[in-house]
Amino acid sequence: MKKLTYILLLGLVGLFINLPAQQSKCGQQIAEDPHWPSPSIEYIVGNMQHPEDEKNCLHFLQETYPNLFRDGSSLFLLSTTQSPFSIHYLYGQTYAGLPIDGNYLKINLTTDGRILQILNNTSSTASWDRVALLHQAFSTLPLADTLDYQSKDVIYQNDGEPNFGKLVSINTNNLLSTHKDYSIEYLVNANDVLYRHDLHSYFSEDTIATAYVFRPDPLTTAHKAYGGDYSDHNDSTNAALDNERKLVSITVLDSNDIFYLQNSFCVISDFAPPFKPVVSDSTPAFLYNRSDDAFEDVNAYYHILTMHRYINDSLGFSLVNYPIMVDAHGSGGADNSFFSYSTSPPSLQFGEGGVDDAEDADVLVHEYSHAISFSASPLTNNGRERRAIDEGFGDYLATSYSKSIDEFSVDSMFTWDGHNPFWPGRVANTILQYNAADSTGIYENGGIWCSALLEIEGKLGREKTNKLAIQTMYGEAANTKCPFAAQLLLQADTLLYGGVDYCKIVHSLILRNLLDNRYKQGCDFTDIHSDTQPLSTIQIMNEEGFANRNGSLSILNPDRLNCAINLVSIDGRLIRSMTTDAEKIAMASTDLPAGFYVIEVRATTLSRQKKLLIY
Numbered sequence: 127m128k129k130l131t132y133i134l135l136l137g138l139v140g141l142f143i144n145l146p147a148q149q150s151k152c153g154q155q156i157a158e159d160p161h162w163p164s165p166s167i168e169y170i171v172g173n174m175q176h177p178e179d180e181k182n183c184l185h186f187l188q189e190t191y192p193n194l195f196r197d198g199s200s201l202f203l204l205s206t207t208q209s210p211f212s213i214h215y216l217y218g219q220t221y222a223g224l225p226i227d228g229n230y231l232k233i234n235l236t237t238d239g240r241i242l243q244i245l246n247n248t249s250s251t252a253s254w255d256r257v258a259l260l261h262q263a264f265s266t267l268p269l270a271d272t273l274d275y276q277s278k279d280v281i282y283q284n285d286g287e288p289n290f291g292k293l294v295s296i297n298t299n300n301l302l303s304t305h306k307d308y309s310i311e312y313l314v315n316a317n318d319v320l321y322r323h324d325l326h327s328y329f330s331e332d333t334i335a336t337a338y339v340f341r342p343d344p345l346t347t348a349h350k351a352y353g354g355d356y357s358d359h360n361d362s363t364n365a366a367l368d369n370e371r372k373l374v375s376i377t378v379l380d381s382n383d384i385f386y387l388q389n390s391f392c393v394i395s396d397f398a399p400p401f402k403p404v405v406s407d408s409t410p411a412f413l414y415n416r417s418d419d420a421f422e423d424v425n426a427y428y429h430i431l432t433m434h435r436y437i438n439d440s441l442g443f444s445l446v447n448y449p450i451m452v453d454a455h456g457s458g459g460a461d462n463s464f465f466s467y468s469t470s471p472p473s474l475q476f477g478e479g480g481v482d483d484a485e486d487a488d489v490l491v492h493e494y495s496h497a498i499s500f501s502a503s504p505l506t507n508n509g510r511e512r513r514a515i516d517e518g519f520g521d522y523l524a525t526s527y528s529k530s531i532d533e534f535s536v537d538s539m540f541t542w543d544g545h546n547p548f549w550p551g552r553v554a555n556t557i558l559q560y561n562a563a564d565s566t567g568i569y570e571n572g573g574i575w576c577s578a579l580l581e582i583e584g585k586l587g588r589e590k591t592n593k594l595a596i597q598t599m600y601g602e603a604a605n606t607k608c609p610f611a612a613q614l615l616l617q618a619d620t621l622l623y624g625g626v627d628y629c630k631i632v633h634s635l636i637l638r639n640l641l642d643n644r645y646k647q648g649c650d651f652t653d654i655h656s657d658t659q660p661l662s663t664i665q666i667m668n669e670e671g672f673a674n675r676n677g678s679l680s681i682l683n684p685d686r687l688n689c690a691i692n693l694v695s696i697d698g699r700l701i702r703s704m705t706t707d708a709e710k711i712a713m714a715s716t717d718l719p720a721g722f723y724v725i726e727v728r729a730t731t732l733s734r735q736k737k738l739l740i741y
Contacts, residue, residue, distance in 0.1 A: 157321040160313070160508055162228035164605045165247035174239040180206060183215050183233060191248075194231070198222045199251040201231060205504040209600050210442050211621045212236055216505065216603070219248045222256040227282040227293060227313060232506075232603045242617060245603040254288050262290040262316070282313060282320065291315045295325075295468070309468050323508070325468040332389060333380040335410035336373060338421070339428045342487030342528040343542035344370035349534045352546040358481045363415040371415065376428055378410060385410050387427040391434050393449045394423045398456035398475050422454040422484035426476060429490040433527065437498060441593050445501040446494075450474060454484040461548060463489055465496035467504070472497060480548025487531075488524040488540045495520035502599040509605035514568045518575030522595060525554040525580055526588055537692075538700065539576075550699040553692070554580055557726050557735045559639040560608050571608055574638050578612075581634045585654070586627055594618045594631075612640040630654055664689070664727050664734040673739045678712040679725065687729040694724045715740050 170190070176182050180203060188195050195201070201217040202225075208214070212234060219229035229249055234242040259281065277294045294312045311323045341347065347370050350356045355366035379388040385407050387394035396404050405412065405420035414421040430452060437443050451473035457463060461479025466472060474493050476484040483489040499507065499516050507516050521539050529536045537555040538544075544551020556573035583591035597618035598611060612635045619625055629649035635641040663685050671677020683689060686707050693702040693713065701723065702713070713725075718740055726735040 159323055159510065159513075160228050160321050162247065162508065162605045164509070164607060165230075165232075165245040165603055167610065168244045168246055170241050170244060172241050174235060174241065177213050177235045177237070177239040178208075180215060183235075187217070187231070187233070191231075191246075193250060193252070194219065194248055197250075197252045198254065198256050199248075201248075204230070207502055207504065207600060208237075208444075209502070209597055210237075211597060211618075212242065212600055214503065214600050216503075221251050221254060221281050221288065222260060224260075224279050224281050224290075226288075227280045227291070228508075228604070230604065234601045236621065242601065245606070247604070249283065249286070251288075259288050259290055280313070282315075289315060291320070309466060325466060332377050333385065333410055335376050335378045335385055335407075335412055337376050337412040337424045337428060338371040338414060339374055339425045340370060340416075340485055340487065340542070341372040341374065342429075342531050343485065345542050346528060346532045346534050347372070352542075358546070358548075361417060361478075361482060363417040368415050374428055376412070376424070376431065378412075380410070384408060385412075387412075387423055388449070389431070390449055391446065392427055392430050393451055394427050395451045395453055395473075396455070397451065397473070398453050398458070400455055400459045400478070402455045416482075416485060419455060422476070422482050425487075426452050426454040426474075426484040426490055429487045429527075430474075430494050433491050433494055433523075437596065441589065441596065443502075443593075443596055445596075446497045447501075448472075450494075450497055452476075455482075457483075463493050465493050465500070467500050472500065481543045481546065483543055486540060486543040488528055489543050491524040491527045492520040492540075495523045498523075498596065499599045499602075502596065503602045506602050506604045510568055511571060511607045512602065512605055514571035515575055515602065515606075515608060515611045517568055517572030518579070519595060519599060521552065521554055521572060521576040522579040522583075523592070525576065526583060526592060530588055545700065550701070553694060553700045556694065557724055559637075561639065562607070562609075574640070575608065575611065578634045578638050578640060581637075582631055585630045585634075590623070590627075593622060597622060609640055616645075663687070664729075666725060666727070666734065666736050669736070669738060672713070672715045673741055675715050675740065678714045679738070681711040681713070681725075681727060683707070683709055683711065683727075690728045692726045692728070694726065695721065 174182055174186055184201070187201060198221050200220050202220060204216045204218050206215055214232065214234050216230060216232045219226045219231070226249065228247065230247050232245040236242060275294055275296050277292045280291055280293045281288050282291045283289070292314050294314055296310045296312065309325050311325055313320045344367050345352060345356055348356060348366070355364055377389050379386040387405060394404050396402060402419050405423045412420065412424045414424060430450070434446060437445055448471045451469065451471060453473070453475045455478055456475030457477035459479065460477045463476040463483045465474050474497070476489065476493070496516060499519060507513055525536065525539060528541070535541055537553050539552040539554045552569065552573060554576050556577050558570060558574055560571060560574050579591060579595050594615055598614040601614040601617065602611065616628065616631060619627055619631055629651070632641060632645045632649060633651050633654045636643060636646060665682040667680040667682065668677050669679065672679040681691065686709055688705070688707045690705050691703070691711065692700060695701055701718070720740050723738045723740065724735055725738055
């Protein structure tokens with residue numbers, strides 16, 4: 127998700143559940159995500175004959191993990207995905223015929239059957255008492271009859287002990303429409319709600335039509351900052367914004383001489399509030415400006431299809447090969463957008479708060495990246511660090527896409543939709559480092575992953591890095607950590623290119639603490655470009671006065687280098703930005719909230735940065 131603005135919607139759900147949206151009956155906080163443990167990562171030397179046949183995989187697992195097929199335990203297939211280079215099977219674990227919540231085993235293989243790794247999150251059931259377990263008392267579900275929901279019996283674990291519960295999927299969207307979207311999942315036992323998990327992650331003849339779109343957004347192509355004529359102005363248009371529209375070709379559906387924004391991989395629909403009719407035209411010319419609701423329909427359709435064709439036709443993957451449903455005026459009108467796999471087929475909604483989200487290619491590609499990730503590795507986007515990788519993957523693909531069109535303001539993520547009075551957006555070049563001891567921030571860790579990939583793209587090029595980033599997602603599983611994604615990226619380099627760029631990739635990962643120095647063996651980093659090498663001539667002074675708000679931060683630039691200066695909050699938001707060759711720059715803190723910040727001074731390929739505190 128781009129922003130979390132579900133408070134009103136969750137409040138409505140809370141009214142129906144007879145529980146506060148944030149607390150259980152016992153007054154305990156309801157966890158926002160399942161507290162599943164991280165899987166063990168097992169490396170087994172071996173090959174599997176005919177890995178494309180799932181029966182061979184199941185037979186291999188029965189021989190390798192016999193304990194998973196006795197004492198009431200078994201495995202069942204959840205999903206199979208395949209890239210041009212690898213095959214991935216995801217299994218769930220059952221006990222006494224009931225699925226065990228959060229227990230899975232994922233096996234990653236090369237296409238010729240070599241085992242890459244096994245991610246094992248299963249439990250030993252030898253000591254479990256199935257008779258006692260299945261006769262546990264269970265009171266009536268704390269759900270009103272008027273609420274649309276589905277439930278299934280599951281087993282969950284508390285400190286390793288099995289318990290009987292129910293997994294309940296709530297249809298929240300039907301509170302406002304008739305479209306069924308089981309978008310919030312609850313695990314409940316006899317007395318309590320244990321966790322809440324948001325499921326959003328956030329044929330006739332085709333013909334060629336012409337259309338106006340922003341490509342990628344009006345600020346990037348105009349080389350302007352937000353303000354003046356280049357402002358939202360309540361969705362009105364003007365000559366400056368009209369001039370930034372680009373004429374493109376799109377494939378549309380021709381049905382009895384009426385043209386629709388539909389094809390085999392994207393369908394513009396109206397299934398969520400605010401309800402606005404989907405655009406169609408009697409001529410194959412969708413030539414609108416941004417004051418027309420139709421413009422957002424066309425803009426979303428163009429960029430999603432462009433990204434789909436790039437991923438599948440240019441890069442050679444086979445992903446999101448279904449007609450994804452897209453509502454360019456959805457999310458209840460809020461300033462939020464998301465991908466949902468709980469609908470059939472999966473869908474995307476784009477909000478209208480502030481700048482309409484569907485006007486910014488960064489938002490469109492970021493949300494579509496969640497569909498790409500889900501297609502590559504279904505049912506695995508659980509756990510804070512795993513979700514952070516998904517967010518960083520989306521930010522990277524969006525930044526890379528916009529950069530391929532125009533490099534202006536390339537480090538500003540959500541260039542048109544954010545970095546304005548509505549919300550501050552994000553940056554794609556954060557200088558934060560991964561900290562395993564403090565890894566709760568989805569967007570902070572996502573920014574670290576994005577910045578690593580973007581720096582690697584500077585070394586390897588867009589196509590190569592995009593392929594590596596996508597291949598990495600196939601190997602992911604629930605509750606994995608950021609360093610595991612870094613290892614998968616190195617594995618992808620070996621699979622696709624024989625490891626030829628190992629040192630260049632490792633260099634960027636070590637700089638961000640995603641890997642430790644053990645991985646640099648055999649590498650000489652002397653001539654490898656880095657965006658985080660220090661500028662020894664730049665001095666950052668008077669940090670104490672800045673912290674106490676009784677003096678300005680002084681940045682001394684004795685060589686009069688042309689520098690870009692960014693002040694970034696600890697969660698990755700760009701607070702201030704300037705470009706200057708002045709010998710001395712002063713920055714006050716009087717108007718800034720208390721907290722931690724990072725100041726970065728960048729010149730050409732070098733930079734200097736420091737962490738700052740304001741009391």
